[in-house]
Amino acid sequence: MKKKTQWILGSALVAAFIGGCATVPSDADLDKLTEQIARASFSDKNIISADKVLNADETNRLCSVADMSGKPLDDATAKRLEATNLKSIKWPSDGKFLGDWKQGEKIAQSGAGATWNDKAVGVNGGNCYNCHQISKQEISFGTIGPSLYNYGKLRGVSDPASAAAQPVVEYTWGKIWNARAYNACSQMPRAGHNGFLTEQQIKNVMALLLDPKSPVNQ
Secondary structure (H helix, E strand, O other), X not given: OHHHXXXXXXHHHHHXXXXXXXXXXXXXXXXXXXXXXXXXXXXXXXXXXXXXHHOXXXXXXXXXXXXXXXXXXXXXXXXXXXXXXXXXXXXXXXXXXXXXXXXXXXXXXXXXXXXXXXXXXXXXXXXXXXXXXXXOOOOOOOOOOOOOOOHHHHOOOOOHHHHHHOHHHHHHHHHHHOHHHOOOOOOOOOOOOOOXXXXXXXXXXXHHHHOOOOXXXX
């Protein structure tokens, strides 16, 4: 039944283009038809629901439109979205920003979790090395994001006990929790906002980046 529905919707889209000489479909009509095709193509599976995939929040929706059109968001819209995302950040419940950098390294190395085949009881990884260089020892890393090697050292974080008093620490937490608070259409996953990482996991990643004893800062 699902494949039949997809075929019917797809045929309707083709027919709309073929019949374009007589009636050119409007952008609104095409958007509506595309949404129908998408909804017919997705189904709930394990921890991923079609509703969650298709009902994007305003930030994702506007950034997707901007990406597809090749036109960046105007400054006013970008600032408004950033302000909304900034308000969504949940700061450490106990006021402590740094955890265990050794655990943070494991999280950064792991790309497990949050896929169609995963179950809710699983523990997600951060998959940080997929986009960033982090420690000097790791030679396999992505370059989509900037290098984070010497992240804390370059920013003058030398004492974990007083880290909370330094603005860069709060910024780093916010960036990991919801990167779109600082760049409306950032490609960085909103790890805390979307529930990919727990508060404790984020603390551990924070320690990996900022603790002077971490290999990142050696």
